Amino acid sequence: MKFKIYRYNPEQDAKPYVQSYELENVDPGAMLLTALLRIKDEQDETLSFRRSCGEGVCGSDGMNINGVNGLACITSVASLKQPIQIKPLPGLPVIRDLIIDMDQFYKQYRAVKPYLIVNDPMPEVELSQTPEQRENLDGLYECVLCACCSTSCPSFWWNPDKFLGPAALLQASRFIEDSRDQAVEKRLEDLEGPFKLFRCHTIMNCVNVCPKGLNPTKAIGRIKHKMVTRSL
Amino acid sequence: MSLYVLEGLRPWVIQRVSAVYIVVFILYAVFCFYSADTIAYESWKNWLYNPFNTTVVGIFVIALLFHAWIGMRDVVLDYVHNIMLRIFILAMLLGALIGSGLWVFRILLLSAVG
Numbered sequence: 001m002k003f004k005i006y007r008y009n010p011e012q013d014a015k016p017y018v019q020s021y022e023l024e025n026v027d028p029g030a031m032l033l034t035a036l037l038r039i040k041d042e043q044d045e046t047l048s049f050r051r052s053c054g055e056g057v058c059g060s061d062g063m064n065i066n067g068v069n070g071l072a073c074i075t076s077v078a079s080l081k082q083p084i085q086i087k088p089l090p091g092l093p094v095i096r097d098l099i100i101d102m103d104q105f106y107k108q109y110r111a112v113k114p115y116l117i118v119n120d121p122m123p124e125v126e127l128s129q130t131p132e133q134r135e136n137l138d139g140l141y142e143c144v145l146c147a148c149c150s151t152s153c154p155s156f157w158w159n160p161d162k163f164l165g166p167a168a169l170l171q172a173s174r175f176i177e178d179s180r181d182q183a184v185e186k187r188l189e190d191l192e193g194p195f196k197l198f199r200c201h202t203i204m205n206c207v208n209v210c211p212k213g214l215n216p217t218k219a220i221g222r223i224k225h226k227m228v229t230r231s232l
Numbered sequence: 233m234s235l236y237v238l239e240g241l242r243p244w245v246i247q248r249v250s251a252v253y254i255v256v257f258i259l260y261a262v263f264c265f266y267s268a269d270t271i272a273y274e275s276w277k278n279w280l281y282n283p284f285n286t287t288v289v290g291i292f293v294i295a296l297l298f299h300a301w302i303g304m305r306d307v308v309l310d311y312v313h314n315i316m317l318r319i320f321i322l323a324m325l326l327g328a329l330i331g332s333g334l335w336v337f338r339i340l341l342l343s344a345v346g
Contacts, residue, residue, distance in 0.1 A: 159313075198244055
């Protein structure tokens with residue numbers, strides 16, 4: 001099985017290059033992460049990439065696989081055309097090989113205050129929700145922050161410091177929709193302006209690549225709908 | 233008023249509402265064009281002299297100008313990152329659109345006068 005992998009070590013290399021690898025006897029049911037770990041173990045220990053849980057829960061092995069962002073640990077090698085071309089997620093600075101600097105991504109994530117804001121005194125037991133209120137959060141809370149969506153979004157490439165990006169906006173929607181949150185007005189107000197939310201042009205790359213099958217475009221639409229309703 | 237005239241939600245809504253109006257107007261204009269007895273300057277002038285048509289054309293021009301402004305503004309905000317160049321392009325665009333609008337309203341006014 002053939003691989004072409006983006007390599008770049010800023011301490012040694014003047015510019016990035018592509019390195020070819022070949023693996024024998026790859027189990028057709030294997031995931032890409034397993035193949036990458038084999039390359040690292042058997043052929044080149046300098047190859048760098050992030051990984052942790054290995055089963056699509058932690059979101060750390062996001063990479064660009066044959067031109068499409070995805071998680072290596074849940075992408076079957078059998079589904080990929082050879083040579084398998086692997087690059088870091090686009091649009092963010094490369095630290096080394098497939099490892100990107102996610103500071104900008106997390107900065108945008110923090111900007112939406114991704115936590116419940118409750119002004120009333122906290123109840124002794126818990127903040128309860130009806131099953132319907134809880135159901136309203138389905139499709140919003142499952143995000144693993146792998147950054148596959150935001151780094152596939154042209155609007156995020158163009159204005160990564162101003163446009164919040166699909167991942168952060170999905171989180172914004174998750175708390176705007178939460179029946180327990182008491183800062184919805186402020187959250188909507190904070191998203192006003194031409195950049196934070198309204199750079200989204202419904203390109204829907206985010207929907208195509210989300211490894212959890214989520215729909216950030218729909219979530220962004222829900223925020224816009226809330227804003228319109230609120231302004232009427 | 234901010235540099236990015238109209239800001240976030242408002243232009244987004246205006247863009248959609250104006251798009252709907254533009255489509256409806258174009259359908260009406262095409263219908264009038266094909267149902268006209270003669271296609272000539274005089275018949276066009278008579279058509280425009282009708283107060284209903286003057287009004288719908290006037291609203292169409294306003295909708296088109298807003299739609300064009302928001303669309304072009306979005307392109308500039310996406311692609312032009314140098315702030316001075318952005319201001320320059322937006323100012324030129326605003327000038328061109330306001331100029332075009334005034335020109336159209338001069339034509340409408342003259343046609344309304346007869």
